[in-house]
Amino acid sequence: MKKKVLTVDDSRTIRNMLLVTLNNAGFETIQAEDGVEGLEVLEEANPDVIVTDINMPRLDGFGFIEGVRRNEKYRAIPILVLTTESDAEKKNRARQAGATGWIVKPFDPTKLIDAIERVTA
């Protein structure tokens, strides 16, 4: 069975890069454009891992992560933060919100897949 990845990012460019990278690596990819949509598709997507941006309209990555962690059914899903924010403060906030790990953009396909492998069984 293919592993399912939910990606949440408002940039069409990044969404496409994620889609191609993940599909090529044999993952099933579900995509959302912001935190609100990410939470909405959670049930339907039932992902094994989530990759999310931080800066997004409507609901940013911090809010989205908190939303997932509050969800009884999906709170155990590993969440990787995908962002250009490389400073420790942002990482820390993401961790406090419940992020499992992070990937710094611009991402290298290998590193992305690697990070996903690290947090999924």
Add this chain to the structure above:
Amino acid sequence: MDMNEIKEIFFQECEEQLAELESGLLRLNDGDRDPETVNAVFRAVHSIKGGAGAFGLDDLVSFAHVFETTLDCVRSNRLEPTQDVLKVMLKSADVLADLTNVARDGGSVDQARSKQLIRELEALANGEAPPAAEAPAAKAPAAKAPAPKAAAPAPAPVPNEEGFVPVTFSFDDFGGEEEEVIMVAPTYEISFKPKSDLYSKGNEAALLLRDLSRLGEMSIHCNMDALPSLEQMDPEAAYFSWKISITSDKGEDAIRAVFEFAEWDCELEITTAEDTSAEAGEELPMQPVPFDLSILDEEPAGPIGIAEEEEQIAAAAVSAAEVASNVVQIASAASRAPAETKAAAAPAAAAAQNTAQAASAAGQTIRVDLDRVDRLINLVGELVINQAMLSQSVIENDANGTSSINMGLEELQQLTREIQDSVMAIRAQPVKPVFQRMARTVREIADITGKSVRLITEGENTEVDKTVIDKLAEPLTHMIRNAVDHGLEMPEKRIAQGKNPEGTVRLTAKHRSGRIVIELADDGAGINREKVRQKAIDNDLIAADANLSDEEIDNLIFHAGFSTADKVSDLSGRGVGMDVVKRSIQALGGRINISSKPGQGSVFTMSLPLTLAVLDGMVVTVAGQTLVVPLTAIVETLQPEASAIHSFGASQRLISIRNSFCPLVDVGRILNFRATQANPVEGVALLVESEGGGQRALMVDAIQGQRQVVIKSLEANYTHVPGIAAATILGDGRVALILDVDAVVSASRGQPLKPEISLAAAG
């Protein structure tokens, strides 16, 4: 989909982000202090930076980074977005747009300008701008934090290069994998004690240990001493801790990297075996861990591992259909978003509004090759003609046709019309992008002229055919330049006249009776009629004693080669005058006129067809020829009575309509369809409004009816004919010419129809 296609998407997205950036900055400039506006602006730059980084567009990345840093100061209330600050930011947005264009199309940017702006942005981020009054002193040191470090000492010319090093975590240590020559691998003793948070954040000790086991030969001891009884335990708390011994040549960094995500949520100690006495491990029963616990990672299609980088993206062919179906799926998911969103979040009204905006922006869209749309439009045009011909032949062959056929034909006509409207709507686009470009034009020219200008745009979402939009930018740019350069006064002069030193240029778009009307108004000095008149006399455009209305004088500026600027400025001069603007607008089947009030400013009004493909026309007969007169030009039709016709001069005639006189124009004569004047009483007069605002009565022999016609370009199929805008094919298969009303009217004023005057070139 390959990297090039994604890159194309990136540039498309850049355009959207740049538009978003500019409109956000303009809103801030107007005093909007909604945090979401600042966020949106920040995100736009951030997003461009992110994508640019992925494609290695370093210039774009480094400029965007500095810009983003400064925006972050605004976002976190460390920098007040004053007008001065926003001026720098708007210029930076322009440079960002230039850099994006260069990244896509090649060429070069004004290095000096972008360097200058980088310095200005950094200065702002370093708090060198007028500090916000309410910012407490305590915040000051923090304000410097996000600025690129190297920027602090001023002299460094390219500080951002240093400051921005994307911190990617390094996996290079993994890179070599097994094949390397194995030196004597050191043994590490690791003590790993997770906290409960490690699990609640989705990390898993077992997975960390799995990754660790891949680094070398490992044995492990699990310490369960902390484990309470079942009754007392919290099932989600961390009780186990581990002592691990691993022999690996990958180095301590590689080991630490395994725990990178976990380091906040565990106690971790790593020592090399030499540091500790060898006996340390002896007390604990260590369990050897096999190198490959394949069961734990058999799930995905094989770990893609550490392989050949980008080729994986680019090469491996994901079927386009697969990607496409995913995209569609996403789009439909997005469309569901709006409804629940509002309930979920955003208590503040402003936020709710933003939500609505975001939701509408996320509407379902597909991208279609323009050629396909045009082909469809062409075919529908043929369908319309075909349908008209069918109707006609049914009527001709069966005068009292059965009602069912007639009803069917009517329905067919209705359907055809609807299909046509729907197809046209595909090409319809909001004028927003053009309007946004104008904002930049205004900024640039304001800078050069030293005038202070505010551009207000309204009706940006008014839609019109894409062709019209594309062709609108140039004349509009020229007019805006004119308005700022010639229209608005210098600030001192404005103050002297009791005006706001800041001039206003208002650009509006709206739909009016099946056309789009674009207005450009300035609050400058207005047309200097004396000067215009004198110039026209000097240039032999009018007689010295000509009696012209104010309106007629104003419209003189549209004459070829007319320019009132005392010296040709390098801006709006450029050797083109308003006549070129007028011709461009006419070429789009549009009209333009001006109204001006001395001391209060001028208003240019352009009226353009919504589409260049079809036209509602009145089909008339002139000297045995069938002509189509655009319905939009016709005010009314009337049957002249002999008593209403008044002759004056050699061949001029007037018709009196409700106590006013209107020149009568014999279309057959003007177009040289006949040698002598027709008798007005035997024909029909079409009262038309020409772009100068004056009315004329066009004489035609008879009216055949009213219908929508598909425009076929004469230039494309034959050659340009003076006085004729285009051609069409009627229901009976005959070709009919579409009259260029404005050309005919000006010909009637004594200006012969010259072939070089480009008339409407539709189609």
Add this chain to the structure above:
Amino acid sequence: MAAKKAAPKKLSLAPVLDLNEAQALHGKLMGLRGSGVVIDASAVERVGTLCVQVLMAGAKSWEADSQAFTFSKVSDAFAKTTQLIGVNIDHLMAKEI
């Protein structure tokens, strides 16, 4: 005692024993206190540390009660994960006769 005579109860573990399952598993075990238990881990595809902790705490409590706490069958995944994290369950495996 009566407890000794009670037939061991059977507990089949869910395929995914993650963070969410830890609480549930804890509850199930609590409900089985007082009698011997035979655990069937043959369907387990994924098991996290938290659930192993719960099972080991169970093993401890059952041992204190001198009740049987055994695994009848374990899946490969279950066996390998416990081995990986250094938890030895050999002594809890049902002795085949």
